[in-house]
Amino acid sequence: MVTQTFEEISPADFFYRNRDIAGFTNPSRAIFASIRELVENSLDAAEYVMIPPDVYVRLSYVGEASPESAIYKLRVMDNGSGIPPQHIPSAFGQVLFGSKYKLKQTRGTFGLGGTMSVLYGQITTHQPAFIASSTGISKIYMYKIMIDIQKNRPLILDRKIILNKERWRGTVIEYSLEGDYIRAMPKILEYLKQTALVNPYANITFVDPRGRLYKFMRATTKMPPAPQETLPHPYGVDVETLQRLIRFTRCNTMQEFMKTHFHRVGELTASKFLTFAEIPASKSPKKLKREEIVRLVQNMKRFKEFLPPDASCLSPLGEELLRTGILKELKPEFTAVRQRKPSTYSGHPFIVEVAIAYGGNIPQKGDFILYRFANRIPLLYDEASDVSFRIMKGINWRRYKISPDMPIAILVHICSTKVPYKTVGKEFIADRPEVKREILNGMREVARDLQHFLSRQEHVERERKRLGVFSKYLPKIAQFATKLAGRQEPPDIKKLLDKVKTIEENE
Ligand SMILES: Nc1ncnc2c1ncn2[C@@H]1O[C@H](COP(=O)(O)OP(=O)(O)O)[C@@H](O)[C@H]1O
Ligand SMILES: [Mg+2]
Structure with a gap:
């Protein structure tokens, strides 16, 4: 008889086996994805404290790995929020760990990118990652970590604390990875240019393995207003979300519950909705039966009178x-x-x-x-x-x-x-x-x-040509006419030309 073995794998193990879905498909994509994820973390971190970002990226050549790829050292430094010391190892050593699960606009979403970059570096070079960070307090925390992929936990190899006399705030991460910079280069440069385009308040510096320096300097220090955290909107809620809300709520009535936990639901909307859903406003949310929860979610989607979500949780560029x-x-x-x-x-x-x-x-x-x-x-x-x-x-x-x-x-x-x-x-x-x-x-x-x-431009062009014709022939006509009339002095044509010009300008 064939026996099957069953086992469980950790999230880190899952992403280790399925690197493709996070964008780490081959040495060229991997080096692009690593830079991108770390730059995005840096931009998020600076915007979080509303400081125009300064991001420094350096990629240096370490040695050959295979005919198509090489080992590089990647260093990314920023002036962002910094990471509280107790969270530094997990931020880069644990997949699906992060601070951006809240409902507001950020670049990161899954608590995945930074750790995936470090994980990829580890499995291709077997080297630890180095992280230094400070939230602007009197100390800078430095860690040397590796990831225990099977357990999805950081392994701390070394930790140092140094005094932060200058009150530096930000994060530095450095680690080695295998990649194909030659192939990835056009995409990386394009990525940085386009990042500079949609983040015109950021300074981004990149030193590539050939020692070339690319600088994308900010054109303004104005930043879009920071996004506010928001509550879930009833139209976007599913059974799982609702169950979680019920588990931790302190509200004793459904009326209160609707008002407290949902976006843009006030007194009136809450009572109208509960009547519509045929749930007593005074009922305790904790007393809802499973079927009632399912029905509540269905009714939330059906009810037409919820106000649409407002956009305060968004931060468009403007x-x-x-x-x-x-x-x-x-x-x-x-x-x-x-x-x-x-x-x-x-x-x-x-x-x-x-x-x-x-x-x-x-x-x-x-x-x-x-x-x-x-x-x-x-x-x-x-x-x-x-x-x-x-x-x-x-x-x-x-x-x-x-x-x-x-x-x-x-x-x-x-x-x-x-x-x-x-x-x-x-x-x-x-x-x-x-x-x-x-x-x-x-x-x-x-x-x-x-x-x-374009049509205005075309018009101006036509007028310019017309004026060209006038100024070319009018003096000749004037001369000719003078001769014909047997006069000595030609008439003053400047006035006439000026008139044509002003007609054009006023149009
Ligand atoms: N440069 C940085 N500055 C401050 N915090 C950071 C930085 N990089 C990562 N972090 C923290 O580590 C967490 C995990 O990062 P990451 O794995 O990229 O996931 P995500 O960005 O999707 O949340 C982030 O949520 C953030 O709290
Ligand atoms: Mg990220």
Whole structure:
């Protein structure tokens, strides 16, 4: 008889076996993903304390690993919040451990990226990771850790505490990993450039293995307002969430419960809803039976009178900052930027920002260049699967007198507490009708702006030509006419030319 063995694996073990789904597919993708995850942590950390981020990334060559890959040392340093000392080992040594499970907009979501980077480094080089961090207190904590993958726990190899005389605040992480920088280089540089574009208030420095220095300097110190933490909206709640809320609530009545734990539910809405769901307002939430909980969730989705979620938990870039970023990194001749009104899908609020950039340094590629962003992260892979790509392809651009052979870039930024990514690798966004509608309308608006700009430009060009003809022939005509009339002095044509000019300027 064949006997089966059953065993349990830890989350770290799961991601060790399935690195692909977190984006660590091969040496080239892995080095890209590592830099990206750590840069995102640094940006999140600086924004958390509302300080314009200073992120320093250094990748240095250590030695050859195989014909296609090498060992590198990666160091990322920031001026962000720092990590409380007791959490430093777990922050980088435990998968699914983090501070961003709250309902508000952040780049990180799963408590995965930083640890995955360290884990990948460990399994490819067998070296520990070094982390130093301080929250700005009198001490800096330094750790040398490895990950016990089977247990999903950090192993602390060494710990040092030094005095922080300068009250430095931030985090440094350094570890070795195997990668293919040569192949990853274009993507990494593109990633940094686009990150600089949607974070125009950040300084990002990158020193690559060849010693080349790339600097993306901030163009402003203005930052978008920090997102507020929010409560779940009734439309987005499932049975599990509701059960958890019931377990920890201190409310004694359903009326109180609805008001306390749900987003935008006040006295009136709560009582209307409870009547609709046929649940007594005075009933204790702890007394709800299982079937009642299931029915409550179903009714939450059916009830039409909940107010839509507000967008205070979101932190879109805003038109001014997006324009600053575009002008700084893309240097176009013209740009139009639109922020759409907040909207929701399945109870999750989101905001779409769309921009178009034309001419100047935008290359002419035979097709539009599409830049996609989600929660201020550039998305660089799997473009053709992304909702924005398909919408862009579906628009009849000729209506706006725009064609793909023009130097045009289109930018789409989606912010949400829950970006509808299709994978944990955070590469492309799924089609949701609500999201689609906002992107489509945004693209149409900026397309119209560009159309106006182009037709104005065409008009000015025509006028310039007309004036050119006048100023070329008028003196000749004047001379000829003088001769014909037998006069000595030609008439003053300057007045006439000025008149033509002012007509054009006033138009
Ligand atoms: N540079 C950093 N500065 C401050 N905190 C950090 C930094 N990097 C990671 N952390 C902390 O470690 C946690 C885990 O990071 P990570 O594994 O990347 O997951 P996520 O970013 O999805 O939460 C974060 O939630 C954050 O609390
Ligand atoms: Mg992260």
